Amino acid sequence: MEKYEELLLALRKIIRATDLYSKQLNKDAGLTAPQLLILREISAQTGITASAVAQNITLSPATVSNIIDRLEHRELIHRTRSTTDKRRVVLSLTTRGADLLARSPRPLQHHFIENFCALEAWEQSLLLSSMQRVARMMDAEQLDAAAVLEVGSYENH
Template identity: 40%
Template sequence: MESPSSERIDECLIALRRILRATSMYDRELANATGVTPAQLRVLQLLDFKDNFTMTPKALAAQMGIAQATVTAIIDKLQASGMLTRNRSETDRRQTNLAITEVGRATVHAAPDALQQRFVRAFDRMHDWEQSQLVASLQRVASMLDANDLDASPVLTTRELHASTK
């Protein structure tokens, strides 16, 4: 007979595996529906929700919580696909503004409901103490996996955000 601790370990590993599978399945669903990754979709969503539909790469990287070099690789792919454009700022020639195109807007609107948006809706329905407990538990899991110092943004994906893996 297994010890209660062994059973709990199995339950935790199964829950982690389910989370990873759900994330992987969403990646495939999104790619099939729109041809973009979750990180690329997030860039398009951020541009689509801006009042003037533009943003600088630096501001985008800061908002996503990832390195500017990573954002540049994502931007390159989106620009090559005609989903966004780079334009020199009229007020500061050193600055580049990103603008979403009609193709990019259509992609945002055709995308299936993002996994992180499903999570946010469910999280918002939780009591404050439940939210705090969940955050603490997830932070503990990240620590147990030596993942505290990894570059991460609020985009649920099983793929790396770096261009070298795309």
């Protein structure tokens, strides 16, 4: 097998692992990975706005806005207009949203982060630069992507 074939196989395995996790998440919690990511972000910061959520998780404001609409429709979050600045709308979890978040599984990347942090600094840098180069080679630098593997921060809320 050629080296590029081995690399593409490894990438497909990574994609498959995140896909399987996303399907299991949807089955177990009734949420997509981006929905869980946004719920975690709203839970982490009191009075956060949709634009701040988008910036923090590095997804486009339009994508986040659509997901927030769906979460609000499901009564998992609610929007509240600020009393001090009527232009500002803050997001918060409903009781139902907080309960669902508390029951949701640990993020996929938790195990990855533990293993990555156990590596020597030089090996972390090598992996990072290699993956960044692969992303450039695949013309993927400008794609919307959260800074984590599919779901929220690695801390349990």
